[in-house]
Amino acid sequence: MEINTSAINWQEMINNAWERRKPLWQDSNVDCFRVFHGYEEGSRGTVVEKFNDAAVIDYKRDIRDELPELAQALLSVFPFKNIVARGHQSLGLTLKERFIILHGTDTSAICNENDLRFMVKLDTPHNPGLYLDARDSRDWLIKNSANRRILNLFAFTGSLGLSSAFGKAAEVIHLDRSKELLPRIQENYKINQVNFETRNFLRGDIYKHLPRAIKAGKRFDGIILDPPPKVYQSRYAQHKTNGQDFSALIKYCTQLLNPGGWILGMLHRFDCSWDDFEEQVIEASGHALLPQHRLTSGIDFPESLPDKKLRVSIFVEKNDPMKKDGT
Numbered sequence: 001m002e003i004n005t006s007a008i009n010w011q012e013m014i015n016n017a018w019e020r021r022k023p024l025w026q027d028s029n030v031d032c033f034r035v036f037h038g039y040e041e042g043s044r045g046t047v048v049e050k051f052n053d054a055a056v057i058d059y060k061r062d063i064r065d066e067l068p069e070l071a072q073a074l075l076s077v078f079p080f081k082n083i084v085a086r087g088h089q090s091l092g093l094t095l096k097e098r099f100i101i102l103h104g105t106d107t108s109a110i111c112n113e114n115d116l117r118f119m120v121k122l123d124t125p126h127n128p129g130l131y132l133d134a135r136d137s138r139d140w141l142i143k144n145s146a147n148r149r150i151l152n153l154f155a156f157t158g159s160l161g162l163s164s165a166f167g168k169a170a171e172v173i174h175l176d177r178s179k180e181l182l183p184r185i186q187e188n189y190k191i192n193q194v195n196f197e198t199r200n201f202l203r204g205d206i207y208k209h210l211p212r213a214i215k216a217g218k219r220f221d222g223i224i225l226d227p228p229p230k231v232y233q234s235r236y237a238q239h240k241t242n243g244q245d246f247s248a249l250i251k252y253c254t255q256l257l258n259p260g261g262w263i264l265g266m267l268h269r270f271d272c273s274w275d276d277f278e279e280q281v282i283e284a285s286g287h288a289l290l291p292q293h294r295l296t297s298g299i300d301f302p303e304s305l306p307d308k309k310l311r312v313s314i315f316v317e318k319n320d321p322m323k324k325d326g327t
């Protein structure tokens with residue numbers, strides 16, 4: 001549903017979107033969700049996300065003139081303490097022009113999702129620190145990590161690995177190339193009172209670390225594989241990286257997986273169907289991995305085209321002991 005720009009009525013659109021999310025705002029265990037998904041709900045390129053009492057507006061179409069009206073509409077459905085807006089880099093605005101505080105003064109917030117708390121930063125140009133479409137994946141990880149050694153690849157702020165640690169994983173290793181992420185991961189563990197040592201974070205390029213880990217005989221019982229939609233070419237990669245580069249990454253991960261281990265793979269590309277993704281992983285693993293379970297984003301990410309949703313598959317190593325007892 002795309003609405004003519006001049007006819008946009010933010011109040012009406014936010015009221016409708018808020019009503020659709022009733023199961024979420026009525027759930028006392030969750031205070032963070034996508035409030036408005038403009039691609040399907042009336043204004044292409046605009047999304048609004050709620051992190052406890054903070055709202056973050058992201059826009060790809062220049063709606064700076066409409067932001068006060070949008071902020072008022074948001075305040076009419078929920079008593080937000082802070083509302084910020086961030087323009088996409090494609091608008092050609094300076095960093096200063098891109099970030100606008102519409103309400104409140106805080107630059108961070110702590111939000112709650114089921115049993116976990118997450119720290120988000122409202123003043124970063126990219127994701128504030130928690131991908132809300134992965135809510136069900138975090139829930140799955142809490143329930144399926146007990147006593148396992150887990151490797152969290154492309155860790156970002158560590159929310160997926162933290163879910164495993166909270167689910168009583170024996171150990172979680174987070175890997176990301178950005179060193180700025182270590183304090184953010186540490187903070188997320190701290191606010192959940194889950195133990196974290198600096199050895200739980202490996203900083204560096206995945207194409208450098210994975211071959212080394214294989215050589216050193218490291219093995220894991222669960223691997224979280226969430227590459228960005230476009231993995232940039234790495235000087236450590238022997239091949240030309242392609243899209244999310246699952247073919248190459250799965251080859252490494254299969255060698256790092258113990259019998260009975262699982263890989264949770266997240267597909268973000270719209271140009272690939274869910275079936276094709278799973279087929280690609282089966283092939284790349286030499287038929288050692290089989291898809292066992294599928295997860296996707298929640299009702300706060302409405303999509304009329306199924307391939308536009310986040311698609312998550314859990315692949316299990318063929319000798320999975322879980323299968324024998326029917327779990």
Ligand SMILES: C[S@@+](CC[C@H](N)C(=O)[O-])C[C@H]1O[C@@H](n2cnc3c(N)ncnc32)[C@H](O)[C@@H]1O
Binds near residue numbers: 129153226
């Ligand atoms: C989309 S985020 C992953 C989100 C994360 N799984 C979560 O749910 O919070 C992508 C992350 O991959 C990291 N990254 C990208 N290319 C990398 C590479 N070649 N080696 C290691 N980390 C990389 C980035 O620094 C970024 O933190």
